[in-house]
Amino acid sequence: MEKQDQNLKKGLLPRHVQLIALAGMIGTGIFKGSADTLGIAGPSVVLAYLFGGLILFIVMTALAEMAIVYPNMNVQNLVHKAFGTQTSFIVGWLYWVNWIVVTVVELLAGGSFLKFWFPSVPLWLLSFLCAVLIVGMNLFQVKYYGEIEFWFAGIKVIALTAFIILGAFILFGVIPSDVQNPWANYTAHGGFFPHGMSGVLSAFLIVMFSYGGAELIGVAVTETKDVKNVLPKVIKGTVWRVIGFYILPILIICGLMPWNSVSGQDSPFVQVFSITGLPGAAHIMNFVLLTAVLSAANSGMYATSRTLYAMAQSGEASKRFLKVSKNGIPINGLMITAVCILMGVFLAYKTPDNVISYLMTIPGFTIILIWVSICLAQLKLRKGYKEKPFFALKWFPYTTLFATAALLVIFVSFMFNKNNVIGSSVCAVILVVLLIFSFINKSRKEKKFEV
Numbered sequence: 203m204e205k206q207d208q209n210l211k212k213g214l215l216p217r218h219v220q221l222i223a224l225a226g227m228i229g230t231g232i233f234k235g236s237a238d239t240l241g242i243a244g245p246s247v248v249l250a251y252l253f254g255g256l257i258l259f260i261v262m263t264a265l266a267e268m269a270i271v272y273p274n275m276n277v278q279n280l281v282h283k284a285f286g287t288q289t290s291f292i293v294g295w296l297y298w299v300n301w302i303v304v305t306v307v308e309l310l311a312g313g314s315f316l317k318f319w320f321p322s323v324p325l326w327l328l329s330f331l332c333a334v335l336i337v338g339m340n341l342f343q344v345k346y347y348g349e350i351e352f353w354f355a356g357i358k359v360i361a362l363t364a365f366i367i368l369g370a371f372i373l374f375g376v377i378p379s380d381v382q383n384p385w386a387n388y389t390a391h392g393g394f395f396p397h398g399m400s401g402v403l404s405a406f407l408i409v410m411f412s413y414g415g416a417e418l419i420g421v422a423v424t425e426t427k428d429v430k431n432v433l434p435k436v437i438k439g440t441v442w443r444v445i446g447f448y449i450l451p452i453l454i455i456c457g458l459m460p461w462n463s464v465s466g467q468d469s470p471f472v473q474v475f476s477i478t479g480l481p482g483a484a485h486i487m488n489f490v491l492l493t494a495v496l497s498a499a500n501s502g503m504y505a506t507s508r509t510l511y512a513m514a515q516s517g518e519a520s521k522r523f524l525k526v527s528k529n530g531i532p533i534n535g536l537m538i539t540a541v542c543i544l545m546g547v548f549l550a551y552k553t554p555d556n557v558i559s560y561l562m563t564i565p566g567f568t569i570i571l572i573w574v575s576i577c578l579a580q581l582k583l584r585k586g587y588k589e590k591p592f593f594a595l596k597w598f599p600y601t602t603l604f605a606t607a608a609l610l611v612i613f614v615s616f617m618f619n620k621n622n623v624i625g626s627s628v629c630a631v632i633l634v635v636l637l638i639f640s641f642i643n644k645s646r647k648e649k650k651f652e653v
Contacts, residue, residue: 243401245456255445260605264580278512284579291518291640300568305502306546315492354497361490369454407566414569510535563625577606
């Protein structure tokens with residue numbers, strides 16, 4: 203009976219899993235981060251998103267392959283099986299830190315969007331209310347969480363689809379606007395490559411942060427029904443949809459307005475909607491942005507609590523995190539995550555804005571490391587498969603080696619980039635601390651085994 207109480211419930215349907223993965227990837231990365239990437243690379247940033255999409259597809263296919271061969275194992279479990287306790291400890295806690303930072307920033311963004319309607323209410327209070335809402339939603343059974351996230355993510359998908367259609371109509375002159383000769387914007391103002399290939403390369407960190415969240419599929423597999431049939435469809439559908447939801451909107455933004463006029467203060471989506479002259483466009487877009495960041499924060503809350511549960515199973519975290527509520531929710535993991543997020547919201551409110559922007563580089567670094575660990579785990583485990591799965595990565599091991607090498611090159615280049623000194627320093631400190639604690643954890647487990 204005790205064992206049953208400590209099991210997560212398989213309540214996620216195929217549509218839930220697909221939208222959960224989309225929810226993690228479609229948030230501030232596209233609605234706000236696109237302004238940063240456009241400022242760095244101009245229209246040529248679409249090449250960074252295309253290349254990032256290729257890496258994303260390889261990593262997610264490798265993850266799906268392993269999940270089919272080893273059912274009921276999520277990302278952290280797979281890394282543990284491949285490399286043992288020490289590596290699994292670092293990867294698991296790194297992923298937890300990643301989503302804590304992301305969730306805090308998403309909640310602060312949610313508070314800032316609410317200030318559009320409630321300007322007199324302090325930011326910390328609005329962000330706190332957003333946090334309470336997200337924690338509350340994660341207390342439900344996973345099937346209800348999946349349903350809430352399905353509709354949350356659905357709003358984002360519908361909004362992006364409407365944006366693409368509306369923007370295309372304006373570009374092709376179907377809808378009249380004040381935009382003069384939109385096609386010239388792709389080559390004017392410094393050309394398609396205003397900052398050369400170095401601009402494209404510099405945009406990769408934000409691009410990887412934007413695509414981060416796809417690996418939520420690998421976290422959700424332990425709570426998914428009929429995973430063998432669901433996962434291949436989810437992987438194929440999610441990857442192509444996400445690439446489309448990044449590249450097409452950015453092409454439209456670059457056509458409707460000069461890339462160098464994109465403001466860092468407002469979302470480029472709000473700027474584009476404002477030129478359409480549609481009544482209430484600002485309110486509609488603000489609502490979409492609010493649901494987008496809350497959805498991403500919701501995914502973060504899910505990821506962190508499940509990661510702690512998986513680490514407790516393999517001995518990388520306290521066994522207390524194995525406790526599951528009557529609704530099948532890892533309650534202790536959820537509560538400690540909630541406390542950290544609330545502290546993060548408070549501390550982030552107290553710090554200057556530029557510190558928050560520096561911290562936002564951390565998820566870019568950590569996601570790259572998580573993806574590298576997935577690729578390396580596949581390289582290690584593939585030779586141990588009893589039989590080749592029906593859904594497997596083609597041209598193995600060359601595709602996996604290509605993705606691993608590309609990710610490591612991106613990681614190293616940004617670690618030694620003078621523009622990322624603070625972010626890379628914080629990331630390096632986190633890695634060193636986790637490495638030290640991984641040795642302590644390994645030593646503790648060895649002593650326990652000897653006794």
